[in-house]
Amino acid sequence: MTTLSTKPKPSTLHTLKVDPLAPYNRVHSLLYSLGILALLYHHCTTFLASPSFLSLLLLLLADLVLAFMWGLVQPFRWRSVRRREFPARLIDTVGRKNLPALDVFICTADPHKEPPMSVVSTALSVMAFDYPTDRLSVYVSDDGGSEVTLFAFMEAAMFARYWLPFCRENGLRERSPEVYFISSVGGNSDNMKVLLESSKDKDIMGNALPNLIYVSREKNINSPHHFKAGALNALVRVSSIMTNAPVVLTLDCDMYSNDPQSPLRALCYLLDPAMASNLAYVQFPQHFQGLNKNDIYGGEGKRPFRINSRGMDGFGGPDYMGSNCFFNRRALRGMHSSPLAPLGSQDLRSESVMKRAHEVASCNYEVGAKWGSTIGFRYGSLVEDYHTGYRLHCEGWKSIFCDPERPAFAGDAPKNLNDALGQIKRWCIGNLQVAISKHNPLTFGIRKASLPVGLCYAYYAYWGSWCIPLTIYAFLPPLALINQKRLFPQAPSMTKSSIVDHKLWSVFEKLEQRLQDKVLLHSDSGVSS
Ligand SMILES: O=c1ccn([C@@H]2O[C@H](COP(=O)(O)OP(=O)(O)O[C@H]3O[C@H](CO)[C@@H](O)[C@H](O)[C@H]3O)[C@@H](O)[C@H]2O)c(=O)[nH]1
Ligand SMILES: [Mn+2]
Incomplete structure (x- = not known):
């Protein structure tokens, strides 16, 4: 049996490049987290004084889950890397017969x-x-x-x-x-x-x-x-x-x-x-x-x-x-x-x-x-x-x-829809099984692996919780409209409302994804050694 002990020179076999957009993502993360804190503060101050207590409670819940998931997503963007490897050099250094x-x-x-x-x-x-x-x-x-x-x-x-x-x-x-x-x-x-x-x-x-x-x-x-x-x-x-x-x-x-x-x-x-x-x-x-x-x-x-x-x-x-x-x-x-x-x-x-x-x-x-x-x-x-x-x-x-x-x-x-739903259900349940086990990524993972690794795994563990804000935002505004209840604050502070916030977020995400794709494409064609 050949073992993995053959010794080619390191670093000639592969390279690593940190995403050049990472610093911008970090600044965006920090600014955005201030925005989220302001939003939550606003929720708390308006919520007790409001007549539609239940709907505001639901909105608060939705935004808390969104904020939690947003927090868990950040490590994915903090230090994104791109690797390349050179199989031809492997053959040169190791030789085919030593594989x-x-x-x-x-x-x-x-x-x-x-x-x-x-x-x-x-x-x-x-x-x-x-x-x-x-x-x-x-x-x-x-x-x-x-x-x-x-x-x-x-x-x-x-x-x-x-x-x-x-x-x-x-x-x-x-x-x-x-x-x-x-x-x-x-x-x-x-x-x-x-x-x-x-x-x-x-x-x-x-x-x-x-x-x-x-x-x-x-x-x-x-x-x-x-x-x-x-x-x-x-x-x-x-x-x-x-x-x-x-x-x-x-x-x-x-x-x-x-x-x-x-x-x-x-x-x-x-x-x-x-x-x-x-x-x-x-x-x-x-x-x-x-x-x-x-x-x-x-x-x-x-x-x-x-x-x-x-x-x-x-x-x-x-x-x-x-x-x-x-x-x-x-x-x-x-x-x-x-x-x-x-x-x-x-x-x-x-x-x-x-x-x-x-x-x-x-x-x-x-x-x-x-x-x-x-x-x-x-x-x-x-x-x-x-x-x-x-x-x-x-x-x-x-x-x-x-x-x-x-x-x-x-x-x-x-x-088809049936298979897609079946798969997503299986993934959500399976991830949740890890979340409720003694190996929960937020308690066990962060200690045993590292903070960012634990957070990334926690993001997947709680992936199913997206359904909470999605359901609330899908049903609450139309219901409020039908019942002629006001859900969001009036005009002057409108820009702070969570729905607008959410929209902005998805625009940012789209933009970020586009940029990332561009940079990836660029580095795919450009880098050689
Ligand atoms: O008792 C079983 C059940 C499934 N499989 C095989 O597991 C693979 C994945 O199962 P599938 O039902 O196709 O699940 P997917 O949702 O398509 O698979 C995704 O999700 C699975 C669970 O996370 C992963 O194992 C897969 O690699 C990943 O592609 C297939 O090759 C199955 O043949 C078994 O060998 N034994
Ligand atoms: Mn499959």
Whole structure:
């Protein structure tokens, strides 16, 4: 096994630039906070004297929540950074043959919602990474235990082996495997198959193929399976028995690799000796395709996925976003050294390796162990990604946001209202689960990570509270109008009214975003070393 100990010269592999707009953002923050304080003061003084007590109380509540969320947003803008990395220099300094092994984890759960063919193309896209194939392994976790998916992968293994000839001769099989296997779904028992083994399976040109391993872990109603975090932890264990690569990429089945060089970009950080000791992961943003014209469900997520991540990168690193993320395996092992070790240089298909792999994937393996609390992906929240990244930051790990010009990964965002609402609901609840746990970012995070990192995570933890001011401002003014009640102060102090204030705020935000985009575009095209 190659480790992350190769020593290229630091700083030649990547650069960092602080957003030139940061000082203006800081001045804006300070001035604006004075404005907010004045507004709240005004609320308090008018509120007791007013006849419409209830409506003013609601307005006060709305503005308090807005002010609170505004406060939590500030660290994202305080020191936004932009990084660049130079994969060619990595190859020059380290050499292709010294690159560390890479294990890729792909999660799928539902063969109806996540068509097996698209899961397969996700796997094929990473198998085609510009990376030594003898050090590349792809693990697929199928929580649906679906034979359709397994069949698709057996086909994919063939497809990878014969690649273009297969493609040409059979004319890219369009016939769906679902037609044959529609009725049988694998149920609870586990299933594990080594579909391709690098040391044995060659493509038709005689080159080694990456390892391809299908894992459908055992599930049982009596033991919690912990959803995706549980699936990923099973893969962490199975892979440490089989290949134990020091670098692990997690990928959702609805994403695919759009740039074969991205592992090299991630390694520009993971192999930098100045960073390696406490760097937990390198996160690439999620890019989405096929959003509808005006992106009416806000699926692009530019602010959470890119702008906020750059902001957090100025203070210790972005949150983990569940996909497109290269982990240092050490960060997933927890503080205590784990008893998992690869079984020497045995064949992946050998009986002893398979036996041990089945053991560690079984649903009782975690009983009484620290998986999900201090080891691996963390349990206890519907958003295991946010929770895992947050806890790692609290334990002193750092992360890096890597956002190259050519999107490294692309995929699908929810395309209809139902899915979009379902996703947002899941995120809000999952974040709130962290807020009401003993690991609340405002109490625990600020102490364990740092003030700005704690505030950023708190922003996401309380993200759902936007609904309070939004609901109040949506209903109160029209109701007041219908009932002919006056809600806001009269003309002279009108400029101070909260609604105007709010409008101004969104204008400022738009302006700021435009400026940031301009500067980013500019630096994308300008900087070179
Ligand atoms: O029991 C489960 C449930 C889900 N998944 C997989 O988890 C991934 C994400 O699930 P999805 O339902 O697509 O959620 P999204 O809202 O699209 O995902 C976003 O939010 C999730 C929760 O925060 C993150 O894990 C994802 O990476 C992030 O893209 C998919 O690959 C699923 O196949 C499992 O493996 N096992
Ligand atoms: Mn998804």
